[in-house]
Amino acid sequence: NAGVTQTPKFRILKIGQSMTLQCTQDMNHNYMYWYRQDPGMGLKLIYYSVGAGITDKGEVPNGYNVSRSTTEDFPLRLELAAPSQTSVYFCASRPGSANTEAFFGQGTRLTVV
Amino acid sequence: GDSVTQMEGPVTLSEEAFLTINCTYTATGYPSLFWYVQYPGEGLQLLLKATKADDKGSNKGFEATYRKETTSFHLEKGSVQVSDSAVYFCALRRDDKIIFGKGTRLHILP
Numbered sequence: 001n002a003g004v005t006q007t008p009k010f011r012i013l014k015i016g017q018s019m020t021l022q023c024t025q026d027m028n029h030n031y032m033y034w035y036r037q038d039p040g041m042g043l044k045l046i047y048y049s050v051g052a053g054i055t056d057k058g059e060v061p062n063g064y065n066v067s068r069s070t071t072e073d074f075p076l077r078l079e080l081a082a083p084s085q086t087s088v089y090f091c092a093s094r095p096g097s098a099n100t101e102a103f104f105g106q107g108t109r110l111t112v113v
Numbered sequence: 114g115d116s117v118t119q120m121e122g123p124v125t126l127s128e129e130a131f132l133t134i135n136c137t138y139t140a141t142g143y144p145s146l147f148w149y150v151q152y153p154g155e156g157l158q159l160l161l162k163a164t165k166a167d168d169k170g171s172n173k174g175f176e177a178t179y180r181k182e183t184t185s186f187h188l189e190k191g192s193v194q195v196s197d198s199a200v201y202f203c204a205l206r207r208d209d210k211i212i213f214g215k216g217t218r219l220h221i222l223p
Contacts, residue, residue, distance in 0.1 A: 004156075040216075042213045090157065102157075102159075104157045
C-alpha cells in the first residue's frame with residue numbers, strides 16, 4: 001500500500017519558471033491537502049479539496065493553483081516561481097468520515113533561485 | 114480564526130527524563146485534536162489523537178488529554194528515549210481544515 005506519493009522529491013527552479021508538484025493517493029480518500037513548511041513556521045495550508053471537482057483556498061494560496069479531476073490526484077501548480085516559494089511542500093489526505101487523521105507524503109523540497 | 118500555539122523549541126532532555134510539550138488552541142465548537150511527529154527527512158505521521166473533551170490519546174508511551182476548560186492538549190511521556198528525537202506538531206481539525214502549530218524540536222541526549 002503506497003499511501004500518499006509526492007513527486008519530485010527535490011527541485012530547483014529559476015525565478016519565473018513554472019512547475020507542477022504531483023500528489024497521488026491510493027486510499028480512496030475524499031479529502032486532500034497541500035501544505036508548505038518553512039523553518040520555524042510550522043505547516044501552512046495552501047489549498048485543500050473535499051472531493052473530485054471541489055477545491056478551496058487555505059491560509060496562503062497566492063501564487064499557487066490546484067485542480068482535482070480525480071479522487072486520486074491533487075497536483076499543485078506554481079505559475080511564476082518566486083524565491084518566497086522556496087519551502088518544503090507536503091501533500092496529505094484523509095477519509096471523509098469524522099475524527100480521522102491525515103496521512104502525509106514524504107514531501108517535495110523546492111528551491112527557487 | 115482557529116489557531117494552535119505550542120511551546121517554542123528546541124527542547125533538550127537527557128534520556129529517561131520526563132517530557133511535557135505544551136499545546137493550547139483557539140477554536141469555536143469542538144475540534145478534534147492531534148499530535149503528529151516528524152522524523153528527519155520524512156513526512157508527518159500521527160502520534161495520537163483525541164476527539165472530545167476529557168478524551169486521552171496515547172501511543173508509544175506518549176499521552177495527551179483533551180482539556181476543554183483550558184483549551185489545551187499537552188503532550189507527555191514519562192521516560193524519553195534517544196529515538197524520540199524529532200519535531201512534534203500539535204494540530205486541530207474543525208470542519209474540513211487541519212491547522213498546525215509551529216512545531217517543537219526535541220533532542221534527547223544519551
